[in-house]
Amino acid sequence: MTASSVPVRQSSVRAHNLALVLQTVANSADPISRAAVAAASGLTRATVSALVDDLIAGSLLTEVEPAPRTGAGRPAAGLRLAPDGPAGVGLEINVDYRAACVADLTGRVRHRLVEPGDQRPDDAATALAGISRLALQARRLAEADGLTVAGVALAVPGLVAGDGMVRVAPNLGWHDVTVGDLADGLPVTVDNEANLAALSELAAGGLPPSFVYISGEIGIGAGIVLDGALFRGARGWSGEIGHLAVDPDGPPCRCGARGCLEQYAGQEAMLRAAGVATVAELTGADLTTAGRALGTAIAAVVNLLDIGTVVLGGIYAPLLPLLRPAIGAEVDRRVLTAEWSPVELRAARLGPDAAMRGAAGAVIRSVLEDPAGWLGRA
Amino acid sequence: MTASSVPVRQSSVRAHNLALVLQTVANSADPISRAAVAAASGLTRATVSALVDDLIAGSLLTEVEPAPRTGAGRPAAGLRLAPDGPAGVGLEINVDYRAACVADLTGRVRHRLVEPGDQRPDDAATALAGISRLALQARRLAEADGLTVAGVALAVPGLVAGDGMVRVAPNLGWHDVTVGDLADGLPVTVDNEANLAALSELAAGGLPPSFVYISGEIGIGAGIVLDGALFRGARGWSGEIGHLAVDPDGPPCRCGARGCLEQYAGQEAMLRAAGVATVAELTGADLTTAGRALGTAIAAVVNLLDIGTVVLGGIYAPLLPLLRPAIGAEVDRRVLTAEWSPVELRAARLGPDAAMRGAAGAVIRSVLEDPAGWLGRA
DNA sequence: AGGGATTTGTTTATTGGTTGAATTATTTGG
DNA sequence: CCAAATAATTCAACCAATAAACAAATCCCT
Numbered sequence: 001m002t003a004s005s006v007p008v009r010q011s012s013v014r015a016h017n018l019a020l021v022l023q024t025v026a027n028s029a030d031p032i033s034r035a036a037v038a039a040a041s042g043l044t045r046a047t048v049s050a051l052v053d054d055l056i057a058g059s060l061l062t063e064v065e066p067a068p069r070t071g072a073g074r075p076a077a078g079l080r081l082a083p084d085g086p087a088g089v090g091l092e093i094n095v096d097y098r099a100a101c102v103a104d105l106t107g108r109v110r111h112r113l114v115e116p117g118d119q120r121p122d123d124a125a126t127a128l129a130g131i132s133r134l135a136l137q138a139r140r141l142a143e144a145d146g147l148t149v150a151g152v153a154l155a156v157p158g159l160v161a162g163d164g165m166v167r168v169a170p171n172l173g174w175h176d177v178t179v180g181d182l183a184d185g186l187p188v189t190v191d192n193e194a195n196l197a198a199l200s201e202l203a204a205g206g207l208p209p210s211f212v213y214i215s216g217e218i219g220i221g222a223g224i225v226l227d228g229a230l231f232r233g234a235r236g237w238s239g240e241i242g243h244l245a246v247d248p249d250g251p252p253c254r255c256g257a258r259g260c261l262e263q264y265a266g267q268e269a270m271l272r273a274a275g276v277a278t279v280a281e282l283t284g285a286d287l288t289t290a291g292r293a294l295g296t297a298i299a300a301v302v303n304l305l306d307i308g309t310v311v312l313g314g315i316y317a318p319l320l321p322l323l324r325p326a327i328g329a330e331v332d333r334r335v336l337t338a339e340w341s342p343v344e345l346r347a348a349r350l351g352p353d354a355a356m357r358g359a360a361g362a363v364i365r366s367v368l369e370d371p372a373g374w375l376g377r378a
Numbered sequence: 379m380t381a382s383s384v385p386v387r388q389s390s391v392r393a394h395n396l397a398l399v400l401q402t403v404a405n406s407a408d409p410i411s412r413a414a415v416a417a418a419s420g421l422t423r424a425t426v427s428a429l430v431d432d433l434i435a436g437s438l439l440t441e442v443e444p445a446p447r448t449g450a451g452r453p454a455a456g457l458r459l460a461p462d463g464p465a466g467v468g469l470e471i472n473v474d475y476r477a478a479c480v481a482d483l484t485g486r487v488r489h490r491l492v493e494p495g496d497q498r499p500d501d502a503a504t505a506l507a508g509i510s511r512l513a514l515q516a517r518r519l520a521e522a523d524g525l526t527v528a529g530v531a532l533a534v535p536g537l538v539a540g541d542g543m544v545r546v547a548p549n550l551g552w553h554d555v556t557v558g559d560l561a562d563g564l565p566v567t568v569d570n571e572a573n574l575a576a577l578s579e580l581a582a583g584g585l586p587p588s589f590v591y592i593s594g595e596i597g598i599g600a601g602i603v604l605d606g607a608l609f610r611g612a613r614g615w616s617g618e619i620g621h622l623a624v625d626p627d628g629p630p631c632r633c634g635a636r637g638c639l640e641q642y643a644g645q646e647a648m649l650r651a652a653g654v655a656t657v658a659e660l661t662g663a664d665l666t667t668a669g670r671a672l673g674t675a676i677a678a679v680v681n682l683l684d685i686g687t688v689v690l691g692g693i694y695a696p697l698l699p700l701l702r703p704a705i706g707a708e709v710d711r712r713v714l715t716a717e718w719s720p721v722e723l724r725a726a727r728l729g730p731d732a733a734m735r736g737a738a739g740a741v742i743r744s745v746l747e748d749p750a751g752w753l754g755r756a
Numbered sequence: 757a758g759g760g761a762t763t764t765g766t767t768t769a770t771t772g773g774t775t776g777a778a779t780t781a782t783t784t785g786g
Numbered sequence: 787c788c789a790a791a792t793a794a795t796t797c798a799a800c801c802a803a804t805a806a807a808c809a810a811a812t813c814c815c816t
Binding site for chain 2: 790792801804
Binding site for chain 1: 383384385386387388390391394395398401419420421537545586587588600602604609610611612613614615616617618619621622623624625626627633634635670674677678679681682683684685686711712714715718719
């Protein structure tokens with residue numbers, strides 16, 4: 001029974017409709033008139049006008065020159081997301097680099113800072129101090145542009161609990177790390193890199209509302225998007241696809257089990273099996289085993305969740321043409337419903353920045369989803 | 379971005395709060411006063427009174443004698459779900475029987491009709507005519523009790539599309555069957571039996587808001603409950619756990635692939651492997667293979683969805699003591715997060731009627747979730 | 757040029773719904 | 787028998803969306 005157990009008052013109505021108007025504008029490719037927002041959202045023109053006034057006053061929307069005439073009638077004033085309103089800082093810490101970026105409300109990346117360097121020898125505190133320096137630098141750059149930073153989000157390659165604690169990030173050597181203040185009091189959220197990369201792909205557009213993003217790096221993770229929202233699971237640990245069993249008697253995995261997907265389709269496993277040193281040297285023949293294993297795991301996801309689209313990211317994105325035959329064959333064979341609706345495999349559109357951009361996007365998204373909260377902040 | 383893209387008006391506020399009040403009463407074990415509802419829901423006493431008036435007028439709630447005195451002050455009038463309000467008819471059609479039941483708003487089963495008999499030789503039209511007879515009979519029984527039947531739900535062992543069409547029910551021999559009117563114009567919904575059984579277990583209480591129900595019958599299906607709501611997937615075909623790959627080179631399955639879970643833990647596979655004729659004859663030693671296979675599949679579900687509780691139903695419920703060692707060992711080995719939060723395995727509390735009761739419950743649930751829609755019906 | 761048609765955006769009175777305070781109702785305890 | 791306590795109702799105030807009228811700005815046709 002889910003009446004979400006919270007009472008609704010009139011102010012909630014306004015909060016909801018503010019978000020509705022804001023997102024209608026956000027989802028429109030071109031500037032859009034108040035009247036068009038009303039038509040698209042189902043609200044009255046009068047209501048939309050009132051809500052838009054608030055959103056403009058809070059610098060979430062701006063009016064731009066009307067679009068070229070299109071017939072009779074008073075010309076419309078165009079609305080679009082304000083490029084000088086709240087912004088998000090996205091951070092990523094990974095095995096061999098740390099990075100930060102600033103994205104404005106429209107999703108455009110305004111600044112990008114990358115510091116290569118192995119993060120593994122450092123202990124967590126040192127690594128966090130480094131990422132904090134980057135975060136503060138990004139914040140200063142944003143404020144120099146006249147932006148107000150609404151928050152900071154950090155992408156880590158590991159399991160993140162609901163309260164932001166990093167339970168374990170094997171490739172960083174982290175265990176039970178609490179991420180404190182990173183940017184001088186700004187709210188910080190922490191999330192798994194695959195989750196954030198999935199959100200990033202969602203924001204890039206062209207995807208259905210439900211899909212799975214599979215990130216192939218040293219480890220293999222997945223971000224599950226259901227109906228336009230990230231599915232995190234009860235404790236935030238969903239998407240551990242790397243340890244799905246592909247063959248119960250397969251090679252032992254560092255997780256303690258045998259035959260995990262990672263032992264077939266992880267970066268190191270693929271390079272070792274092919275006897276080459278870099279991903280670029282891999283050929284189609286080298287990838288049959290990895291492709292079949294991936295196909296088996298993808299089939300499991302599709303059979304369980306009935307999701308029709310799989311986005312392959314990380315090292316899989318450039319390899320997809322080589323992987324596709326093996327993956328496709330296995331998926332078609334194993335997905336019960338493939339007959340009625342084939343599973344679509346796509347390469348990720350965003351490159352290695354996906355997780356970091358997704359982190360910045362998560363901050364922005366929180367403003368777009370609750371503009372009333374943003375407007376009403378102290 | 380999910381502002382659900384629908385505008386909210388004041389009437390939506392009332393609809394939501396009606397549901398909130400109704401569900402607050404429904405979730406209370408004992409009769410509950412208006413004041414207590416106000417305290418629990420966060421609404422004002424004045425608002426609760428007004429909403430309760432509507433709910434009583436629509437015979438969704440009734441006032442009962444106050445609970446025994448508990449101190450000074452005017453005694454409270456108790457509220458509880460009306461046992462003579464709307465009711466749901468639940469239907470089930472399965473390989474060797476068909477059945478119907480009537481449940482009132484409180485969830486109590488008021489009537490129960492079962493007709494054993496192999497449904498397989500019949501074509502779908504004949505089977506549907508039979509179930510329709512049962513449905514009408516159940517409706518008459520309900521109306522003789524003074525109940526108003528709000529709708530009918532049918533549980534089938536197969537894939538059901540969003541519009542209620544049964545794509546395929548292998549063990550019934552159905553393909554693309556459209557279920558029409560079954561009970562003289564009452565609204566009919568159709569759903570997968572594992573989904574409805576999962577809802578039934580949820581309603582029976584004692585479970586966390588997210589769990590997976592695994593139904594072991596001739597086939598193996600799963601109902602996935604996330605945050606108290608059934609997860610159906612994009613097209614309604616989620617939970618096809620029976621065809622998860624347990625061993626890529628295992629025995630061929632009727633689905634065309636190899637090594638599906640059903641080939642290890644399906645009823646027929648288990649009996650064949652043990653060389654016995656009935657489930658009751660199975661011993662722990664017979665079930666090691668099935669248990670390991672189930673454990674592997676459950677680990678996949680938990681790794682993907684981060685769900686901490688698995689309910690085993692159908693033939694697995696009585697077998698759980700024998701299956702548990704093998705399942706548990708495999709799950710602990712394969713679930714990445716087992717260290718922090720062990721996976722709990724439970725036997726289903728409801729017997730073979732679970733799906734049918736879940737169907738009746740789904741009808742009732744639709745009223746409890748949208749009382750405004752029920753009150754405002756023509 | 758000029759007048760009607762057309763579309764955008766704002767103003768105003770109305771309606772629906774929650775809130776908070778005051779009021780009424782009903783009990784226990786001294 | 788009266789005060790204290792708790793439950794439920796009544797009523798004025800307020801908030802937000804709506805519908806309809808109105809104002810603004812343009813196009814198009816004669």
